[in-house]
Amino acid sequence: MLEARNVKKSFGTLAVLNGITLTIDAGQVLCLLGPSGSGKSTFLRCINHLEKINGGRIYVDGELMGYKEKGEELYEMKPSDIANQRKKIGMVFQKFNLFPHLTALDNVMIAPMGVVGLPKPAARTLALELLERVGLTDKANVYPAQLSGGQQQRVAIARALAMEPKLMLFDEPTSALDPELVGDVLSVMRDLAKTGMTMIVVTHEMGFAREVADHVAFMDQGIVVESGIPTQVLDNPRHERTQAFIKSVL
């Protein structure tokens, strides 16, 4: 589903990603762990081309992201083609980024209607189904400002799912939440993983990684230091930086 080969990204002279190579098969959940500034979020944003990469290749569902490859040459894609590629990749942000001028229902409806051209009644049915799935049927007509952080994040998940993505990216989805609201969001994500959604989750929730992830990758200073199945990386980390990090978060 996702193949990242030697992905490099720098902001000016600051190198953030120094060659990330990762693959995920369809239906798997990958958790990215690591200290802040290790490049986890940047890598996630490179996958759907919110950031342009400086080196390497990212393939999603077999398609090269952001560029066309013809023989040896790479061509930049038109913005509309990039938009098309992003349709199959959902993203959930740390700060929710719901559209504050739209109700929860409209937040979920706007992309299927405006991007795919789904008729309004169908979009409405879809949106109500998704809100039910995240447990917010009763909040359909409420504006984001009237929702708690956890409710907002669940609407954001429903909004991303409305595009029926093949891959879901979660950028620290629970970091901005009060502790008592984290559980609801994680349980929605857990259910989503059970349905066979391919997910990449940047998180500090070790419990979630242990329980839900098929793979865990530990990043530091723009590289993947260690990766493998959760029990191996979390319980018996081989690398010293991983050991130090896991000790510090537990």
Add this chain to the structure above:
Amino acid sequence: MISDDVIARPLRHPARTFSSILILLIFSIFLWSLWSSPGIDHKVIGKYLFNPQIIDGIKLTLILTLLAMVIGITLAIGLAVMKLSTNPLLRTVSTFFIWFFRGTPLLIQIVFWGYLGLIYPNITISIPFTEIIFFTSPTSNLLSAFTAGVIALSLNEAAYAAEIVRAGLISIDVGQSEAAKSLGMRNQFILKKIVLPQAMRVIVPPMGNETISMLKNTSLLAVIAVMELYARASQISSQNLAQVELLVVAAFWYLVMTTVLAVPQAYLEKKYGRGFASTTDSHMRFIRGARSDKT
């Protein structure tokens, strides 16, 4: 049992009472001085207040304001987007336009458009540097004083409004367009459905200001003989020599119109404020200190 509800005597404001009386007094003296002044004939004011020519002037003033604002704001949105564009050519064109039209007096721009025929006696559509001509006509036929006035006001307004629109656009968090992009939305859709509707909250109040300015600035078109309210008033006073009285008539109507403009502005502010906690309220509450529910 003694109730612990807060039932306190309200704080007294003796200075407020005193200054209110003082202000009322000063205002009454001013009104009385106007009323008793031998320079103003009230009957003349009354006579011309609903004069058909004045009413025609009011209609034209309203039409000019509406047209100039609609065209101006439409151009302004384009200019603001251009100025925020990554395309250096578009940025430069927009910056130059704003620089030029903000940097020269509106009165000069109006005179320029009004007397365009002096610079370009004929307007011709042809293939440049050849003899092939598709269309030609004297400028004065094509560009009436009204059209020239609308062009002058619109272009000038576009330059000012562009900066207001730009301020609105950059006030929206980047997370909004990132979220929209991640859903596969295209740039134009994001602008129209996500960013602009939110930016309107910031844009509407200063745009209300602009509309009020515009309403009054239409009076400058008198110099190119567009017969709006001020031109009508001064035309009448050139005949009956009641200059002050007719200026009072015109001022009265300008005041009425700018007052009425507050209604659509309040409506727009409410419309685009949906989904946002009333920040004006909470800011004012913070500034004034805690308030009880009663007030």
